[in-house]
Amino acid sequence: MREAEQAAALAGTPLDRLMDRAGHALARLAFRMAAGRPVHILAGPGNNGGDGYVAAHYLAAMGATVTVSGHAAPVTDLARQAAARWGRGTDSLDRAPVATAVLVDCLFGTGLNRPLDQYLSGALSRHAASAARIIAADVPSGLATDSGADLGCPIHADVTLAFGALKPAHLLFPGASRMGRVMLDDLGLTITSHQTTAVMPFLPEPGFASHKYARGLVAVVAGKMAGAAELAARAALRSGAGYVRLIGSALPPSPPLAIVRQGWRDGAAILDDRIGAILVGCGLGQGEDAHARLDAARATGKPLVVDADALGLLGETRFDQPAILTPHAGEFARMGGAVVPDKISATVQLADRYNAVLVHKGPDTVIATPDGRVAIASPGNSWLSTAGTGDVLAGIAAAMLARGLPAFEAAQAAVMLQQRAAERSEKGFVADDLVKGSLWP
Numbered sequence: 001m002r003e004a005e006q007a008a009a010l011a012g013t014p015l016d017r018l019m020d021r022a023g024h025a026l027a028r029l030a031f032r033m034a035a036g037r038p039v040h041i042l043a044g045p046g047n048n049g050g051d052g053y054v055a056a057h058y059l060a061a062m063g064a065t066v067t068v069s070g071h072a073a074p075v076t077d078l079a080r081q082a083a084a085r086w087g088r089g090t091d092s093l094d095r096a097p098v099a100t101a102v103l104v105d106c107l108f109g110t111g112l113n114r115p116l117d118q119y120l121s122g123a124l125s126r127h128a129a130s131a132a133r134i135i136a137a138d139v140p141s142g143l144a145t146d147s148g149a150d151l152g153c154p155i156h157a158d159v160t161l162a163f164g165a166l167k168p169a170h171l172l173f174p175g176a177s178r179m180g181r182v183m184l185d186d187l188g189l190t191i192t193s194h195q196t197t198a199v200m201p202f203l204p205e206p207g208f209a210s211h212k213y214a215r216g217l218v219a220v221v222a223g224k225m226a227g228a229a230e231l232a233a234r235a236a237l238r239s240g241a242g243y244v245r246l247i248g249s250a251l252p253p254s255p256p257l258a259i260v261r262q263g264w265r266d267g268a269a270i271l272d273d274r275i276g277a278i279l280v281g282c283g284l285g286q287g288e289d290a291h292a293r294l295d296a297a298r299a300t301g302k303p304l305v306v307d308a309d310a311l312g313l314l315g316e317t318r319f320d321q322p323a324i325l326t327p328h329a330g331e332f333a334r335m336g337g338a339v340v341p342d343k344i345s346a347t348v349q350l351a352d353r354y355n356a357v358l359v360h361k362g363p364d365t366v367i368a369t370p371d372g373r374v375a376i377a378s379p380g381n382s383w384l385s386t387a388g389t390g391d392v393l394a395g396i397a398a399a400m401l402a403r404g405l406p407a408f409e410a411a412q413a414a415v416m417l418q419q420r421a422a423e424r425s426e427k428g429f430v431a432d433d434l435v436k437g438s439l440w441p
């Protein structure tokens with residue numbers, strides 16, 4: 001965002017214009033939410049506080065009842081100009097709060113560089129308790145914008161109005177749990193970044209020239225716990241693969257019978273040239289056989305999805321072929337990934353180490369490439385926290401690789417399709433329910 005501010009300034013949008021837009025947007029939102037009742041604004045010393053003074057100026061001009069409490073005098077030129085524009089009195093932050101309809105938290109935004117002290121977090125929480133609704137300007141104060149880490153944020157906002165672009169704190173936990181409804185005002189900026197929210201790539205439907213191999217042949221390698229591979233195979237088929245082979249499963253055939261079952265045959269089963277992607281790991285186990293199956297899958301040079309048990313067998317592997325690795329937090333830690341709070345850097349580091357696309361799962365899934373591109377999924381449906389939904393994700397990812405998507409796009413498609421399936425399902429769904437019908441968007 002700071003880069004974007006600089007770019008905007010160079011492109012001729014002065015920063016005071018951006019602050020004016022931000023403050024005006026805040027004022028319009030607070031005006032609507034207050035519906036004639038009083039609004040109180042907390043203004044910090046930096047430009048987040050500046051947004052608050054501008055909002056106060058506009059609210060007064062709209063005829064709203066608006067008061068401001070300031071923490072420390074403005075320290076930036078922009079914030080000083082904004083405070084002068086407001087021009088009316090500013091209370092001290094520790095004056096006893098009065099009941100208000102809407103509190104607008106403009107204490108700190110992207111400039112927070114240390115935890116809130118007790119004085120600040122106490123004052124913010126007292127003011128919040130006296131307000132019916134809370135709007136956070138850019139981010140609730142006390143959250144680290146770039147990681148979503150909690151640096152002593154005492155509030156849950158009802159609405160967070162993000163400026164310019166969404167930041168990691170809007171999507172990553174615990175920050176994401178403090179936002180309430182997130183709204184974005186782009187301030188008229190076009191921001192390009194190597195960090196984005198995950199998006200669904202365009203998936204063309206089968207055309208007249210399509211055939212089952214053109215749509216993608218997926219090989220799912222089974223192992224000790226055959227159910228996991230079964231789920232993954234169904235997910236691959238239901239998400240549009242033309243052909244799915246389930247290899248080495250000990251379970252008897254069950255619907256959909258379109259899944260073709262084959263023995264492992266010392267690895268010969270995965271050598272078919274027409275196979276577009278191999279999924280290995282779901283229910284694989286960790287013994288000798290598991291090692292052999294993982295090694296054979298790698299040796300084919302074909303695009304791979306590596307999940308679950310196979311993630312624990314990778315050692316110092318660096319992938320030569322397109323590969324997607326899908327660890328949950330526990331598997332991520334066992335693979336040597338640094339523990340959060342900075343889930344983004346930790347995921348990029350591991351992607352680089354394995355030379356693969358990393359899908360670091362959880363309520364806030366982070367997808368990273370070895371060259372540092374990052375896509376963060378919007379917080380998912382928490383009913384996904386049930387056994388087997390990871391196998392479903394891995395199966396969809398394999399189908400996306402087999403249809404020819406690059407690994408980064410395939411991983412995003414898989415996360416989006418799994419989330420959409422969850423949204424369409426009844427509360428209390430289980431993994432099997434997700435793959436009963438089509439997973440196509």
Ligand SMILES: NC(=O)C1=CN([C@@H]2O[C@H](COP(=O)(O)OP(=O)(O)OC[C@H]3O[C@@H](n4cnc5c(N)ncnc54)[C@H](O)[C@@H]3O)[C@@H](O)[C@H]2O)[C@@H](O)CC1
Nearest residue numbers: 005018019022046047048108109110111112113114115138
């Ligand atoms: N990005 C943009 O293009 C725009 C940004 N604007 C606003 O500007 C904000 C960023 O402004 P700033 O960079 O001035 O940063 P902030 O206003 O977030 O805060 C910076 C100030 O707070 C102090 N500070 C940091 N952590 C503290 C702590 N724990 N306790 C006490 N003091 C602390 C710093 O020393 C500094 O004085 C954004 O969040 C956004 O609201 C808007 O004005 C519109 C334009």
Ligand SMILES: Nc1ncnc2c1ncn2[C@@H]1O[C@H](COP(=O)(O)OP(=O)(O)O)[C@@H](O)[C@H]1O
Nearest residue numbers: 361362363380381382384385387388389390391
């Ligand atoms: N609280 C949650 N909210 C949203 N999604 C979740 C949550 N917990 C887990 N998930 C998602 O559910 C899936 C679980 O995968 P995983 O832990 O590998 O389960 P399994 O190994 O049993 O298949 C992942 O896609 C993950 O992102």
Ligand SMILES: [K+]
Nearest residue numbers: 105108139141
């Ligand atoms: K804020």
